[in-house]
Amino acid sequence: MNQTTMKSTTDSISRSIQNCIHQNFPRAKQQNYSMSADLFESGIIDSLGFLTIISFIEQHFNTTISDVDVVPENFASIKAMTGYVERKLNQR
Amino acid sequence: MTEATHKIKSNKKPFHSDVLKIDATEETKKITAAIQENVYDVLNKQGAVVATSGGIDSSVTVALATRALGKERVLALCLPERDSRAESKSLADLVIENLGVESITENIGPVLDAFGCYQRRDEAVKRVFPEYTSDYKLKITLPQNLLETGRINVYSLTIESPDGEQKSKRLPPRELLQIIAATNHKQRTRKQFEYYHADRLNYVVLGTPNRLEYDQGFFVKGGDGLADFKPIAHLYKTQVYALAEYLEIPEEVLAQKPTTDTYSLSQTQEEFYFSLPYHEMDLVLWAHNHNINASEVAKKMGYTTEQIERVYADIEQKRRTTAYLHQHALLTEPVLEIA
Numbered sequence A: 001m002n003q004t005t006m007k008s009t010t011d012s013i014s015r016s017i018q019n020c021i022h023q024n025f026p027r028a029k030q031q032n033y034s035m036s037a038d039l040f041e042s043g044i045i046d047s048l049g050f051l052t053i054i055s056f057i058e059q060h061f062n063t064t065i066s067d068v069d070v071v072p073e074n075f076a077s078i079k080a081m082t083g084y085v086e087r088k089l090n091q092r
Numbered sequence B: 001m002t003e004a005t006h007k008i009k010s011n012k013k014p015f016h017s018d019v020l021k022i023d024a025t026e027e028t029k030k031i032t033a034a035i036q037e038n039v040y041d042v043l044n045k046q047g048a049v050v051a052t053s054g055g056i057d058s059s060v061t062v063a064l065a066t067r068a069l070g071k072e073r074v075l076a077l078c079l080p081e082r083d084s085r086a087e088s089k090s091l092a093d094l095v096i097e098n099l100g101v102e103s104i105t106e107n108i109g110p111v112l113d114a115f116g117c118y119q120r121r122d123e124a125v126k127r128v129f130p131e132y133t134s135d136y137k138l139k140i141t142l143p144q145n146l147l148e149t150g151r152i153n154v155y156s157l158t159i160e161s162p163d164g165e166q167k168s169k170r171l172p173p174r175e176l177l178q179i180i181a182a183t184n185h186k187q188r189t190r191k192q193f194e195y196y197h198a199d200r201l202n203y204v205v206l207g208t209p210n211r212l213e214y215d216q217g218f219f220v221k222g223g224d225g226l227a228d229f230k231p232i233a234h235l236y237k238t239q240v241y242a243l244a245e246y247l248e249i250p251e252e253v254l255a256q257k258p259t260t261d262t263y264s265l266s267q268t269q270e271e272f273y274f275s276l277p278y279h280e281m282d283l284v285l286w287a288h289n290h291n292i293n294a295s296e297v298a299k300k301m302g303y304t305t306e307q308i309e310r311v312y313a314d315i316e317q318k319r320r321t322t323a324y325l326h327q328h329a330l331l332t333e334p335v336l337e338i339a
Helices: A005-026 A026-030 A047-060 A079-090 B003-011 B025-042 B054-070 B086-099 B109-115 B118-127 B173-199 B211-215 B238-244 B251-255 B269-274 B279-291 B295-300 B305-324
Strands: B050-051 B074-078 B102-105 B136-143 B156-158 B166-170
Touching: A005 A026, A005 A047, A005 A079, A047 B173, A047 B305, B025 B054, B025 B166, B025 B238, B050 B054, B050 B173, B054 B074, B054 B086, B054 B238, B054 B251, B074 B086, B074 B173, B086 B102, B109 B118, B109 B173, B118 B156, B118 B173, B136 B173, B136 B305, B156 B173, B166 B251, B211 B238, B238 B251, B238 B279, B279 B295, B279 B305, B295 B305
Parallel strands: B050 B074, B074 B102
Antiparallel strands: B136 B156, B156 B166
16 A cells, blocks of 8 residues: 555544534533544543444444453544554455 | 642642552541531421432442431432342341341332333343343453553443353344333332332432442443432542441442442443443542542552552543443533523
8 A cells, every 4th residue: 555545544533533523512512622632531422422432333344342452542533543543454 | 830730739739559548437427418508498398208229329328328318317218120130139138137227228220121122122132132031141342451451431332142151242222222222211210209208208309329339430421320318429449438337237238349230240340331340440530530649549559650640540531431421411502590
């Protein structure tokens, strides 16, 4: 995969996750937050909302997220989630 | 250093293992005076109803109410249902008998059946585990590795077959919400009975949360979160135990591990919500409330700074998640005539 394709994959994953967040958590639309902002600390999502995101990622990217992966390092921000999804897709 | 900064620094309490020690005699005097004032003067009622589960918090609350109001002005309610442990009722009976207060037992199972509590819960469980039947037991739990890894509070469902085989799975959002919504019928139904008896006797309803539960949102809105007065909500659980000893709550009640007594499979409060033993959780919460550095707490409690920082983060996450439980109904504009 060349760099341009990689960049476009990353952007597409980020956009999909961000769309999911905006559709499910109205407060997110009103807040100006960066891709690396902690979504829990900023109050955009809580642990119940997080389950919605996990389900979305599993279905949309046709992957399974194991319990040991459910840590802030992988899911606290859109950037972290994007990196996690990319790593999962690359393992295929 | 400004004068204000100096004042804050000099007011900072040192952290040590005895920070939660209380003078039980003085604390009892303070709380019983508050019960008398709130029941008689503020709320203009004649006594108090306390739902008595056999746990430490309700046992202390009913004992305090009895000291404050007299045993003839306290009604202890036992409100068991299908998933309640048999020991809970025996422990509650022991407390009630020792205090000599009037008690009434209302089996809330038929009401829960009529609400579809069990049926709606089981529908959701079956979507996760199709083999589940009503003779299985179940519980929902949080990850148990808070100290080892930062975690996100994602609930898992555990079922146990009649031959003892256990299976666990992370709960999808729809099923988790349905299980919680159905199970919340239990706490809300209990509250209905508490207010029925309070209304017929012109009594108040006393709530029984301790500080850890109150602060971390460990209650159901309109269920155990609803009360006219919560006399021990300012006390850490460790302090509730100290009061229990002073009030001579039976040993058997003090000896048992705090449980939720909500799901059919035996489950401690740590598994369901707190993830640290209450005496440690209390200390870390106290330290967090008093702005003590995680490194100082870690050193004194034998943990790493990162571990204490994770518990601090978990405390804040739970406060954010449960803030709405504390909120009164919102209004479009204030009604200034009503305080």
